[in-house]
Amino acid sequence: xxxxxxxxxxxxxxxxxxxxxxxxxxxxxxxxxxxxxxxxxxxxxxxxxxxxxxxxxxxxxxxxxxxxxxxxxxxxxxxxx
Numbered sequence: 285x286x287x288x289x290x291x292x293x294x295x296x297x298x299x300x301x302x303x304x305x306x307x308x309x310x311x312x313x314x315x316x317x318x319x320x321x322x323x324x325x326x327x328x329x330x331x332x333x334x335x336x337x338x339x340x341x342x343x344x345x346x347x348x349x350x351x352x353x354x355x356x357x358x359x360x361x362x363x364x365x
Contacts, residue, residue, distance in 0.1 A: 286346045294328045296342060299349045
């Protein structure tokens with residue numbers, strides 16, 4: 285998952301350096317509920333949402349990061365005896 289909405293917020297998945305840069309611009313660590321943080325995700329500041337050009341650059345960074353992640357291993361299914 286690269287990005288998405290949650291209620292009236294928008295979140296984005298980024299690597300460590302990009303995440304730190306965005307947090308310095310006013311983003312916040314993304315929480316699905318109070319105290320439940322999603323690792324690697326940040327909640328975008330309103331100023332970024334108001335700038336389509338800047339937002340598209342961050343979406344591209346997110347896409348590049350997520351595209352470079354290794355595939356998830358499939359979950360093991362329990363076999364019924």
